[in-house]
Amino acid sequence: MLSLPAEFEQFHWMVDMVQHVDVGLVVLDRNYTVHVWNGFMTHHSGKQSHEAIGKSIFELFPEIPQPWFEAKTKPVFELGCRSFLIWRQRPYLFKCRNVRPITQQAPYMYQNVTLNPMTSPKGEVDYLFLAVEDATAEAMAEQ
Template sequence: MFSLPAEFEQFHWMVDMVQHVDVGLVVLDRDFNIHVWNGFMIHHSGKQAHEVMGKTVFEVFPEIPQDWFKAKARPVFELGCRSFLIWRQRPYLFKCRNVRPITQPAPFMYQNVTLNPMTSPKGQVDYLFMAVEDATAEALAEGRLP
């Protein structure tokens, strides 16, 4: 029987987890081009990976204020620290549909987003990854929905 090397199997698991985790994962470079767009983002945004890959996040989501978002990303790239976007300050980064309209009546998905540095082996931060969490239930619980 053929056996795959353990490293290959672990790599396969990692790819599978990235695609199926219940959190949006998006990787951007310093020019804000999209390099990773996982299954959560496909499902919630309605935009397929082949439609967004290689485009800037501002091309795909023109409603994102460029100056504001670049200011939020600057410490990630320059200092290698995290930056946070919380729904109480801005309801969402990516305007995504609410996928639970019966149990969570909301016009869109409220989001918490963490911008994380991706450090190269040389210690440089040329990419950041965003973890996008659905915060609609939290907004509903606080009575913040219109």
């Protein structure tokens, strides 16, 4: 049996986790081009990774107000700090279907989104990643 180097095995595990974690993971550059689109995002948005990667987030989701989103990402890119979007301020960033229409009567998925800087070895932030959480159950419990 062929043995794989430990680093390769760990890399494979990381890729598998990114694809199967129950959180949406999206990587954007400073031009808002998508570089990573995980399985959660595919499942909930209906957009396959090959449809999303290489496209502008504003092209994929024209309902996202560009000036508002750029203002939210500015501290992430400029200061390297996190930014947050919570469902109480705006119900969703990505208009995704509610995948539990019987148990949760909501027209779409409510979301909490964390915008995280991705620092290069030189300390520069040229990318950010979005962690998208389904907050529908919480939103429905409050309403």
